[in-house]
Amino acid sequence: MSSSSVINSLNKGKIFDNNKNTLSNTKQWCQSCASFHLPRDHWKFMSEDMPQNPLEMIDDLVKMGIYKPEAFKMADMVNTADLRKALFLKMAGKGDSKREKLVLELAKQAGGLENAFAAAFGAKSGEFFNDTIQSGQFSRRRFLKNLAVGAALISLANCAPNNQSSQTEETSDAPPTNTSNLEKTELQIGFIPITCATPIIMSEPLGFYSKYGFNAKVVKMPSWGAVRDSAIAGELDAYHMLAPMPIAMSLGLGSTSFGVKLASIENINGQAITVANKHKGKVNGPADFKGFNIGVPFPYSMHNLLLRYYLATGGIDPDKDVKIRPVPPPDSIAQLIAGDIDAYLMPDPFNQRAVYEEAGFIHKLTKELWPGHPCCAFAASDNWISENPNTFRALNKAIIEAAGYAQDPANRPEIAKAISERAFLNQPVEVVEAVLTGNFEDGLGNTQSIPDRIDFDPYPWQSFANWISSQLVRWDLQGDGKVKQAITNEAYDEVGQEIFMTDLARELAVELGQTPPTDIYRTETLEFDTFDPTKPGEYVEEQIKKYGV
The missing domain is CATH 3.40.190.10 (Periplasmic binding protein-like II)
Known part of the structure; x- marks a missing residue:
């Protein structure tokens, strides 16, 4: 039987009661939503006859059989902040453009995210909701876990896709995000199409940016030189950078001196020879x-x-x-x-x-x-951070939360699928999944299982900065002694703490319910030696003495 035949047969006797020849109150199949719900006039009912008291609406919805009473057991425990969080954090984005448009339209008509909740329950709630309904296309999803109060919340939850999972439902216990103080919401973030950029890339299709009030687009860049040059020219708001780049750029290595801050680490491990x-x-x-x-x-x-x-x-x-x-x-x-x-x-x-x-x-x-070495980072210029402090903080928080989500191996297949697309990595999903899961062929006839082949820990250890600086000194990549002059033995900590924003990253991670370290330095164990971040100068001398270079 064709899908149209199924729909037609479902509609027969469902839209009309054969005995009374009237519209029934039972759920029916909707071609536009591809799901069961009220007859075609249910949106009219909601917009024109919506009870002003949310509790009355709950009673009506239960009587009509849309929801069972058990779905509302937690309603009395839900406060205003929880509702705002549910509406604007749990419902925003998820990679569905129709849903993003709806949530943005809701916020716009309400005069901002902070006002949207009041608008939904105020004297003009019916008008507000009816206008929004008429402006969008909808499909169904399961009702939000443990939340049942509010016409806007219920309708949004009832009309989003069934098969959309929500990362924020399971991972975010943070307070509702205040987006009213953002200096800028339309953002462009440069990235190189590599798995090191996973938190930056995935935040667009998986909704981490939109959760924090941003319409952020990741911009594919052809090379690291292009990222550097675009940063200096002010063509991007923020960037995916190699961990040594903020140090090199701030010191004027390979380019004119340009102040850049390393806000959080994108990935640890994740490279190979x-x-x-x-x-x-x-x-x-x-x-x-x-x-x-x-x-x-x-x-x-x-x-x-x-x-x-x-x-x-x-x-x-x-x-x-x-x-x-x-x-x-x-x-x-x-x-x-x-x-x-x-x-x-x-x-x-x-x-x-x-x-x-x-x-x-x-x-x-x-x-x-x-093991656990840094590679790439999320960075922004000193000037941009100064001009957009609230935006920078919220953007960094979104990426730190995304990194936390990517830490869970159970989420890696979903992430691999999201970032493999042409707009992002443009790679076969099986290749990206092999990297993210650590289950891969090595080209020598071996099947490897190394779960931390790449991992995601956003904490920018100051010991990372000191090791990087020590190697810039060791190799003097410009060959003019500039690095050795800039980074004396006393200056390692100063350079690292000026550029690596460790304290802010910790603060944001704590707000997200993560458990970042309280220390800023740790001893780093490499394959051939151990790095004491309090003695970087001695470390370089030992390396040169041992290996001759």
Whole structure:
């Protein structure tokens, strides 16, 4: 039987009572909603005859059989703040453009999110709701857990998609978000299409931005140089950056000095050294890379610093025995296949994609070099933060919450599907899921299960900043001694604490119910040594003495 036949048969005898030839009060199949609900005049009933007392409406809805009394057991426990939270946090976005339009329209007609609740229950609640209904398209979803009061809340909850799950229903116990003080709500956030940007990317389709009152769009950038240049030009509001970039830019390394703050860490781990298949069986350790052309995404990247750290342990001078050059991550596989590079240390999904394309094999995950190392970050300029302090705080909070959601392995398949789309990573979902879940083929005939191949911990440890600064000093990437002059042994802590916003990240995480560390420094254990963040200068001296570079 066709779907239209099913609908027709369902409508027969449902819309009209055969005995009374009148409209029935039973639920009926709606073609526009693709679900059962009241007859076609139920919106008219709600708009024109809506009780002004929400409790009366509840009684009417129960009598009409729309909801069972059990659904309202928690209603007496719900206060005004809970309702605002449910309406504007639980219902906003979720990646459905129709729903986003509806919620924005509700807020707009109410004169702002803070006024929307009052508008829904005030003297003009029927007019307010009827206008909103006429402006949108709707479909059904299950009634919000434990909440039942309010005409706007009930109608929104009843008319959203059945199959939409809500990340905020399960993860957010924070107070209702105050969006009335945002200096800016239309935002553009630059990103490079890599899994390191997962919290920044997923916040658009999964609704974390809209939850905090933003109409934020992530903007795909071609390279890290382009991100840097767009940041300096003021073309973006905020950015996905490599963790060393805010330090390098603030110190004027590779560009004019430009103040940037690292607000939170996007990902830990999540990179790998991938080698072209033509070298299979010939590369077992760092010494075997001698003479290679090796790609990294940017000079001031964890990729470059970790690659240099690894090569040096095998007696390889990164500036003499190999050639390391910047390669935009999206170009890395093509260059590997063409033979322009022999290997690369890149962010995923390009390591896994090389295996998928049978172009290369994964030699080493960077989590083996430094478990829990930082990679990418959410950042904004000093000027933008100063001009938009409330917006910056709310935006950072949205991303920290998204990172917390991504920490749960159970959410990774959903996230992989959301960020794999053409507008974001533009990668096969199985490749992205292999990275996020840690269940992957390594290109050497092995099936690996490493759940923390990539992970998401937004806390910006000051020890991260000190290690990064120590390696900038060690390798003097500009070759003019500028880094060594800027970062003396006494200046490590000053540089880190000026640029890494650890205290704010902790504060926002606590507001979200997360449990961030209270310390700002920790001893970092790497594969070949241990880093004491209180002695970065001594650490560099020990490395040079041990390996000669």
